[in-house]
Amino acid sequence: xxxxxxxxxxxxxxxxxxxxxxxxxxxxxxxxxxxxxxxxxxxxxxxxxxxxxxxxxxxxxxxxxxxxxxxxxxxxxxxxxxxxxxxxxxxxxxxxxxxxxxxxxxxxxxxxxxxxxxxxxxxxxxxxxxxxxxxxxxxxxxxxxxxxxxxxxxxxxxxxxxxxxxxxxxxxxxxxxxxxxxxxxxxxxxxxxxxxxxxxxxxxxxxxxxxxxxxxxxxxxxxxxxxxxxxxxxxxxxxxxxxxxxxxxxxxxxxxxxxxxxxxxxxxxxxxxxxxxxxxxxxx
Numbered sequence: 001x002x003x004x005x006x007x008x009x010x011x012x013x014x015x016x017x018x019x020x021x022x023x024x025x026x027x028x029x030x031x032x033x034x035x036x037x038x039x040x041x042x043x044x045x046x047x048x049x050x051x052x053x054x055x056x057x058x059x060x061x062x063x064x065x066x067x068x069x070x071x072x073x074x075x076x077x078x079x080x081x082x083x084x085x086x087x088x089x090x091x092x093x094x095x096x097x098x099x100x101x102x103x104x105x106x107x108x109x110x111x112x113x114x115x116x117x118x119x120x121x122x123x124x125x126x127x128x129x130x131x132x133x134x135x136x137x138x139x140x141x142x143x144x145x146x147x148x149x150x151x152x153x154x155x156x157x158x159x160x161x162x163x164x165x166x167x168x169x170x171x172x173x174x175x176x177x178x179x180x181x182x183x184x185x186x187x188x189x190x191x192x193x194x195x196x197x198x199x200x201x202x203x204x205x206x207x208x209x210x211x212x213x214x215x216x217x218x219x220x221x222x223x224x225x226x227x228x229x230x231x232x233x234x235x236x237x238x239x240x241x242x243x244x245x246x247x248x249x250x251x252x253x254x255x256x257x258x259x260x261x262x263x264x265x266x267x268x269x270x271x272x273x274x275x276x277x278x279x280x281x282x283x284x
Contacts, residue, residue: 040095042086050156054147055122060115061153062086064094065161066101066108077109077166077282078157080149080190082123082175084113089172089270096275106279109168110161114153123174125181127203142178149182150189168192168281172270174199176227177207183223184211192224192281196269200238208241215249224255226277230269231262 045064052059062084066076079097083089090113100106116122120136122145133139157163169190171179176198183193184207200207215221225246229239243258250256264272 040092042091043094043098045090045094048160050153052148052152054144054152055117057117059117059148059153060085062090062094062113062115063157063161064090064097064111064113066110067098068108069110069162073162074108075162075164077107077168078112078161078163079109079168079170079278079282080112080114080153081169082114082145082171082178083116083119085115088116089113090115092271093170093274093278097278100275100279104284107282107284109282110157110163112153112157120174123171123178124202125206127206129203132202142181145178146182146186146189150186154189166191168194170194170196170274170278171198172196173266174202177202180211180225180227181207183225184214187214187218187221187223191222192226194226194277194281196228196273197230197233197266198227198235200235200242205238205241208238208245211242212245212249215245215251219251220253221251222253224281226257226259226281228259228261228264228269228273228277230264230266232265236260 043064045062047060047062050059050061068074069076081089081093090111093113094111097106097109097111101108118136118138118141121138121141123142124132124139125142126140127133154167167190169179169182169192171177171194173196176195177200179193179195180198180200183190227239227242229235233239239258239260246254246256246258261269261273
């Protein structure tokens with residue numbers, strides 16, 4: 001693709017580093033994949049319906065609160081996740097978070113899962129590529145979904161639960177694309193951004209161009225990004241370009257890591273890395 005050729009002009013920078021990392025987030029290296037549990041015992045959680053003017057529909061929300069929430073008065077950080085339905089990724093992420101908190105390996109937090117209605121509509125931005133538009137009857141709705149988060153869901157969670165100002169978001173595949181798009185376009189919305197096997201190919205990698213411009217505009221950008229790719233992702237060029245852009249332009253106040261995990265597949269990277277990465281990002 002033409003835009004990829006442009007991106008590859010900066011790839012020589014990646015020769016200096018397989019990933020960039022701060023002391024806050026110990027490197028996972030090239031270890032063997034952590035094996036996820038065969039089954040996930042869904043911990044206690046609550047659910048409610050959120051009527052959205054931005055999306056013109058009602059969304060189902062699942063919320064996990066930490067073990068000491070009901071008997072205490074403390075406020076907690078919040079981790080948001082698209083693909084957060086009970087038949088999607090919420091059970092295994094909630095189980096991993098609950099285990100890590102109970103084991104003392106992770107700070108207590110609230111997990112908010114947003115169940116899908118039209119996933120490919122909500123997780124994608126506009127595209128000029130005809131092939132992209134074939135993946136679903138409707139695409140390009142990420143701005144509306146972001147308005148739902150910013151203007152409706154985040155305030156609703158703050159009114160229902162005891163929360164701090166610390167917010168994070170995690171997603172995989174197209175949801176990983178949404179995570180990076182959101183954290184690029186509205187950097188103040190989430191301080192920690194976790195994208196697993198993100199679909200960086202969308203719209204010929206337009207997100208990478210937007211990130212380069214945003215980095216130039218925000219010299220004091222404070223954020224933590226974790227990005228991981230699987231062995232069968234076929235986004236090696238885009239991932240290398242993302243790394244090179246961050247090497248060249250990320251300020252010292254921005255903590256980031258990109259892990260290439262050839263030992264993992266697109267269909268198991270979320271289950272494998274959630275129990276490994278989330279406790280490291282939210283160390284006690």
